[in-house]
Amino acid sequence: MTTDRVVLKDLIKKMDKDFIQINKQILEFRAVLSKLEKDYEIVQTIKTNTKISKTYLADVKDNVNKSTILENIGLINKTMNQFSTDVSEIKGKVSDIDDFLEKFRTIRIYKLDDQKKIFRFISGFLEGFSEYFTFKPEFLGVVDLNQFALEINGKKEGSGIKVSYENLPGLIDAAYSKGLRNFVLESNSLKLIFSPNYVVKIMAENEMIKKVDKVAKEIGVQIGAWS
DSSP states (O other): OHHHHHHHHHHHHHHHHHHHHHHHHHHHHHHHHHHHHHHHHHHHHHHHHHTTOHHHHHHHHHHHHTSSHHHHHHHHHHHHHHHHHHHHHHHHHHHHHHHHHHTTOOEEEEEOSSTHHHHHHHHHHHTTTOSEEEEEESSTTSSOHHHHHHHTTOEEETTEEEEEGGGHHHHHHHHHHTTOOSEEEEETTEEEEEEGGGEEEEEOOHHHHHHHHHHHHHHTOEEEOOO
16 A cells, blocks of 8 residues: 555656646747747738739749758648647647546636725635634734734634624625735635735645636636746
């Protein structure tokens, strides 16, 4: 059993390393596509000019045949056609990998446009989840918890404040009005970590992550990774 767990860990690490490299290579390929798009525009200009001047047409013929451009574009065209076929064949397998691995996701990062959208976002998946939540600033001492608890109708408990779901809008507004940009809301198996620029990291069971994703898509919240 121990050996199997070690092998699994190594396999996950290998795939992660492969995926990082593949994403870098995809970015490089996008640069290739950009170059080809510019070359296409050049050819369209040349094509137009050949219709205007016979001398220009002759110059094109002469310069093309003095270069290796025909061999190179022919090879590119052949390679792209094969690449298109290969991508079509592997695309389904990539989707299968993604679908399978997503079943294990318990962390997701979301980016909102502004403060106004925050409660609309979190209420979409928090309503009915829990009656109370615990608020914790990232650093102790940045706010007087006793005073802050009074302001938001909460109750100080240890290093945090217990607050009801109904008081979350006031809590969020009060936190931002005090300049707090790094704080946590948690309840049971759910944790929301707020960061500057309206970034929210959510740690929860996979079913909850799926629910959050659905809400995010419905109201236009970005799903991804930001630092």
